[in-house]
Amino acid sequence: MTTADQRDIDVDRLFRRVTLRLVPFLFICYAAAYLDRVNVGFAKLQMSSDLGFSDTVYGLGAGLFFVGYILFEVPSNTILHRVGAKRWIARIMISWAIISGAMALVTNPTAFYVLRFLLGVAEAGFIPGILYYLTLWYPAHRRGRVFAYFLAAIPVASIVGGPLSGWIIESMDGLLGHSGWRWMFAIEALPSLVLGFVVLMFLDNSVKSAKWLTDREQAVILAEVERDRERSSTLHLSFMAMLRDPKIWLLSGIYLCVALGIYIVSFWLPTIIAGTGVESLFAIGLLTAIPYSCAVAAMILNSIHADRTGERRLHAAIPCLVTAAGLVVTALGMGNTVVAMIGLSLAAAGASTTQAAFWTLPSAFLGGVAAAGGIALINSVGNFSGLLSTSLVGWLSDLTGSTISSLYGIAVLLAVGAALLARLPAHVVDDPSRVARLEKEKAGVGRR
Incomplete structure (x- = not known):
């Protein structure tokens, strides 16, 4: 399609239409997925006493989810690239729903461990698969807020899921x-x-299979996405070349640190609130909505500003430091519900914002099968932190009687992650339009 043919198409309006079609639906799917992944944190408050599980047993079981997830994530995403999002995302969701429901049948640690591992196998590839899928529809300068809208499903699922889980556990206890x-x-x-x-x-x-778009609209979207790819020589790496790229492994290490903040909040938030003296499960559920409400606002505002400026590194690094600070405040306020809630709100807002900003980084220089495999690999390595945070925190809680030491340790690792984020090369991860503008300004200064 020629430029003249595209002039009568409002590109911004077209992408708003795409967003309204895709993002709310994917948001709902991810909210359901995340609720099934982390509702074990609420189950712990009653399940542990019912079945005689220690914090170590709970932490190991919660963490085994990530073993299955890590082992099958890259294969899952490469299969999605080959067979298409529709069938593979449907397979993921149906299988994890069946396994999550089967958690109701757990009677001993072995069954708990097996089902948590299988839940990780079933869900493997969902998040990186959707993130890769969105890169097929959006150029880099539009991805920040789209990723944030999608990933906002995490805090929103927790806002709704916390009170819902607490209410179900309390009100239906003993039914039948x-x-x-x-x-x-x-x-x-x-x-x-x-x-x-x-x-x-x-x-x-794909864009080409979307019957709700005209041929001309499909061409406009594909041209916008392709324009980004032409600006970067690294977008067309093969899968094996991607594995040899040091940037992939650096980002994997960074996400390992970032995800520690995400998962300690996700899996231990109810326990931390209960540890401050709150006894009602429904009240704990309501209180969990406060940190996640802060998270929704922070991640969307940060992503809008990042898209507007084209800067990506500091929009991830600064929230990462906020997460670390929030965990320190939480540890200092463990005896006071108000202080702990302030710390948890900072930690939840920082962790969610960092995650949304982080995923714009690999998609800035990867495309095709390299993007599918690279995003999955980074997420796989990062999800070791899920196993580490749940298992280590559980063990330390049994050993010391408190989660405080774990909060301080994870805060230090988040600070390391923030430092590494700030050192990423701007010309690799910032939006191509911003890089071109800065190079032009530098050239102008040099000539003067």
Whole structure:
């Protein structure tokens, strides 16, 4: 399509239409996925006493999710690249819903460990698969806020899921002779199961297969995405060349640090709040909504500013430092609910904002199969932190009787991650338009 042919198409309006079509649906799918992943944090408050699980048993079981996830994530994303998003995302959602619902049948540590591992296998590839899928639809300068809208499903799922999980556990405890935590697992698996079948009817594999777009609209979107690819010589790496790229491994190490903040908040937030003296499960659920409400606002505002300026590194590094500070405040305020909630709000806002900003970095220099594999690899390595944070925190909690030492240790690692983020080369991760503008300004200064 020629430039003249595209003049009568409002590109901004077209991308708003794409966003309204894709992002709310993917947001709902991810919210359901994340709820099924982390509702074990609420189940712990009743399940541990029912089944006699120590914090070490809970931490190991929660962490085994990530073993399955890590082992199968890269293969899962490469299969998605080959067979298309529609079938593969549907397969992921339906299988994890069945396994998540089966958590209601757990009676001993072995069953807990096996099902958590299988849940990780089932869900492997979902997040990086969706992030890769979105790179097929959006050029770099539009991805920041789109990624943030999608990843906002994490705090929103927690805002809704916290009170919901607490209410189900308390109100349905003893119904038909079953504990409340069993009802919670069974009920909260249903949305994912239904959505898995909806994916098959609703999701398009690519821009070209979207029948709700005209041929001209498809051409405009593909031209916008291709224009970004032409500006970078690294976008067309093969999968093996991607594995040899040191930037991929640096980003993997950074995400290992970043994800520590995400998962300590996700899996231990209810326990930390309970440790400050709050006893009602429903009240704990309501209190968990406060940090995640802060997270939604922070991550969207940060991403809008990042898209506007084209700068990416500091928009990830500064929130990472905020997460570290929040964990320190939480540790200092463990005896005071108000102070701990301030710290948890800082930590949740910083962690969610960092995650959304981080995922614009690899997509800035990867495309095609390298993007599918690279994003999955980074997420896999980063998710070792899920195993580390849940297992280590559980063990230290049993050893010391408190999560305080864990909070300080993870805060230090988050500060390391922030320092590494700030040292990433701007010309690699910032938006191409910003890099070109800065180079032009530098050339102008040199001539003067």
